[in-house]
Amino acid sequence: MKQKIAVLGAGSWGTALAMVLVENGHDVTIWGNKETQINEINEKHTNTHYLKEITLPTELVATINLEEAIKDADAVLFVVPTKAMRDVSKQFNEVCQNKPIVIHASKGLEQDTHKRITEVLEEEISPSHREAIVVLSGPSHAEEVAVKDVTTITAASSSMEAAEYVQKLFSNDYFRVYTNSDVIGVEMGAALKNIIALGSGALKGLGYGDNARAAIMTRGLAEISRLGVAMGANPLTFIGLSGVGDLAVTCASEHSRNFRAGYLLGKGNSLDDVLDNMGMIVEGVYTTKAAYELAQERQIEMPITEAIYDVIYNDKDVSSTVKNIMLREHKSEQEL
Template sequence: MKQKVAVLGAGSWGTALAKTLVENGHDVMIWGNHEKQIDEINEHHTNTHYLPDVKLPEALKGTLDLAACIADADAVLFVVPTKATREVAAKFAAVCQNKPVVIHASKGLEKDTHKRISVVLAEEIPADKRQDIVVLSGPSHAEEVAVRDVTTITAASENLASAEYVQSLFSNEYFRIYTNQDVIGVETGAALKNIIALGAGALHGLGFGDNAKAAIMTRGLAEISRLGVAMGADPLTFIGLSGVGDLIVTCTSVHSRNWRAGDLLGKGHKLDGILENMGMIVEGVSTTRAAYELAQEMGIEMPITQAIYDVLYNDVDVDDAIRAIMLRDYKSEQEFTFN
């Protein structure tokens, strides 16, 4: 069934998802706040800053007018940076005249509050201006989805019917959606894997090989699971698409801006210069602070996260951070998840 979908956020992931929705036969409008970018989408059917060499469907329309974008929408997809979610959600609530399904495809924890994105959306958007909130997450690079590379991700909602609605909205021959009702687990895995990707990139930048890559991914998954379960997640979620799946794709690919940022850190570049030259948000940097502070509050041990936090915020040398982890008290692997 053809649906009207508003996509809020014209970055790489928002554009790729909007393109997929148009190709599925839906009526799609994408909102952004940069006039030149929106003009390019409408006039040239490209978004070259984020997806070079990708031709967008002519049916995809861009707008600077948030109210026009969401008018009569059946579903509204938030794909804005974590730090902008609360502000955009409040603006959405102020102009929304109907009750769409709210979907989000961002990955992070809010600075200072440490809240998951679905919680932020629920706080800012009154219940009479939305149906259920659904999380769309999993192992996916926008660059690959945009060229129809085979991809599988998860739609998570406490209401299974809402997750199934999003599943039907997006699924096609190259983009397959699985449903899940563990919203906490899916969002936690999505946010925290960016921290581990920074570390994996740093190891590569330092010249370490596959052994080190396997170590940080495996022990990183232990940390993600430990914090996620303490927050109320199902531990099985972390061996699924939004857990180990997202961790693999983000820790092993040059498409990952978090991996690229970590790689540059390992090669001796300064964080400020990396972020300035990246041209896109590196969510793992702010998420590292939020996760570190949250773990401290909850009494959860996260040594890799702490090491990356020290590198980013305490000017600890990357080599020294690695050495500190390797010389920690010896542990049993049976302590994998909860200790």
């Protein structure tokens, strides 16, 4: 059944997901706050800053007016950077006149509060302006979804009815959605894998090979699971799409901006230069700080996260930091 969907966020991932929804026959409006970008989408059917050489469907409508975007929407998909999520949620709450399903496809933890995105949405959007909240997450590069590469992701919600609604909304012959009830696990896996991707990229930049990348991914997954379970997640979630799946795709691909940022750090570039040159938000940089502080509060051992935090925020040498991790106290792989 045709649905009216608003996509809030006209970056690469928001645009790619909007394309999937249009492909599935839905009425889709994408909202952004840059007028030149919105005009480009409407007039040229491109979004070249985020998705080069991709032609957007002519049915996709873009607007800079949030109230116009969400009017009478059956579902609203938030795909804005984590640091903007609370502000956009407040704006949404002020102008919303109905009660849509709220979906988010962003990956991170809020700075200072260390809250998951679902928690931010719950705090800022009145229950009278939302049905259940659904997390859409998993191993997916926008560039590949935009060219209809085969992709599988997860729709997680405390309401299985809402998760199944989102599953049907997005699923087609190249984009498959599974359901999951573990919102905490899916969100924690999505956020924390960006930290490990920074480390994986740094190892590549330093000249290390596949052995090192396998090591950081495997031990990184142990850290993600450790903190996630402490937060209330189901440990099995971390061996699924939003755990090991998302970790694998983010730690080993040039499409991953976190991997690319880590690579540049490993090559000796300063953090400021890296962020200036990326042209997009590098969520892992901010999530590293939130996860480091959260782990300190809960006394959870996360040596890789701590090492990446030291490189980013304490200006530690990347090469020396790798050696220090390797020379840590010996322990069992099965130790929690």
